[in-house]
Amino acid sequence: MTTGAQRLIRFGVVVFPGSNCDTDAYHAITTFAGAGVDYLWHKDTDLRGVDAVILPGGFSYGDYLRCGAIARFSPIMQAVTEFAEAGGLVIGICNGFQILLEAGLLPGAMLRNTGLKFVCRYVNLRVETADTPFTSACREGELLRIVVKHNEGNYTADPETLARMNENGQIVLRYADARGRLTPEANPNGAVENIAGVCNERRNVFGMMPHPENSVEARLAGGADGRKIFQAMIDSLVLQEATR
Amino acid sequence: MNVRVYITPKKGILDPQGVTIERALPALGFAGVSGVRVGKFIELSLDADGLSAEQARAQVDEMCRKLLANPIIEDFTFEVDEGA
Numbered sequence: 029m030t031t032g033a034q035r036l037i038r039f040g041v042v043v044f045p046g047s048n049c050d051t052d053a054y055h056a057i058t059t060f061a062g063a064g065v066d067y068l069w070h071k072d073t074d075l076r077g078v079d080a081v082i083l084p085g086g087f088s089y090g091d092y093l094r095c096g097a098i099a100r101f102s103p104i105m106q107a108v109t110e111f112a113e114a115g116g117l118v119i120g121i122c123n124g125f126q127i128l129l130e131a132g133l134l135p136g137a138m139l140r141n142t143g144l145k146f147v148c149r150y151v152n153l154r155v156e157t158a159d160t161p162f163t164s165a166c167r168e169g170e171l172l173r174i175v176v177k178h179n180e181g182n183y184t185a186d187p188e189t190l191a192r193m194n195e196n197g198q199i200v201l202r203y204a205d206a207r208g209r210l211t212p213e214a215n216p217n218g219a220v221e222n223i224a225g226v227c228n229e230r231r232n233v234f235g236m237m238p239h240p241e242n243s244v245e246a247r248l249a250g251g252a253d254g255r256k257i258f259q260a261m262i263d264s265l266v267l268q269e270a271t272r
Numbered sequence: 273m274n275v276r277v278y279i280t281p282k283k284g285i286l287d288p289q290g291v292t293i294e295r296a297l298p299a300l301g302f303a304g305v306s307g308v309r310v311g312k313f314i315e316l317s318l319d320a321d322g323l324s325a326e327q328a329r330a331q332v333d334e335m336c337r338k339l340l341a342n343p344i345i346e347d348f349t350f351e352v353d354e355g356a
Contacts, residue, residue, distance in 0.1 A: 094342055137344040142288045184285065184345065
């Protein structure tokens with residue numbers, strides 16, 4: 029099947045003023061043998077031929093007005109939107125998720141944590157569907173141990189949208205306890221239905237509040253559960269290449 | 273024109289800040305307070321040269337829809353001082 033050296037799958041990490049998890053995301057990708065990574069400056073208007081886009085965590089534009097409200101109008105977001113509409117893979121992590129929501133690339137919106145406190149702790153994420161290019165390396169029902177660090181992670185959507193998302197399998201990750209139960213205690217921010225990550229209808233755009241890029245090295249405290257997210261993206265893109 | 277924009281959480285959206293404030297007021301001796309909601313107030317000056325009052329209002333409305341408010345979770349109203 030292989031016809032020689034596999035070309036590297038290239039990720040682009042967008043950097044907005046105030047992004048602070050861009051270097052962690054960049055570093056995370058460097059730990060994958062089959063992938064390369066570039067930074068994309070928010071004022072650039074082209075994605076430099078990357079195969080996947082990461083919108084990283086942080087406080088773009090200081091979270092002024094609303095988290096992600098201003099970043100969504102950065103010049104790069106036009107290219108990201110076109111890339112997404114053409115089926116390109118886009119993952120938004122934390123602030124990146126907020127930017128995708130504000131940009132309308134994902135349904136719903138983000139509110140302040142119901143506890144009104146910045147929460148920084150490990151959570152268990154239950155994989156609700158492995159049928160996405162972001163969770164295909166997981167089993168449905170599997171638990172991932174990943175960190176959250178946010179003050180505005182309270183995901184919300186109106187009942188009709190939620191019903192549709194549930195029907196379409198667009199709820200990808202939920203906060204769960206160590207036994208996989210969706211309890212209020214397992215929910216760090218009050219998000220409706222313990223929702224931690226969602227995808228669009230087409231399943232190529234994905235947002236998650238927790239930080240998989242902080243769990244990519246087994247020898248470090250964060251563990252390596254986050255590797256599965258990026259590995260799934262790489263595998264999916266390699267498969268796309270091979271079946272072209 | 274001076275414009276004043278009021279942005280509030282939509283009805284039905286839980287507002288934990290409002291709840292917290294509502295709970296704090298009785299401790300200070302204020303009884304009978306309910307329905308506390310916390311929103312945003314934005315002031316701006318619009319150069320309305322050549323714009324009718326209606327056009328100016330339409331611009332402010334669009335600013336609110338596109339940026340100043342998130343229509344999924346927020347409602348907005350605004351006042352325009354046409355004389356100013």
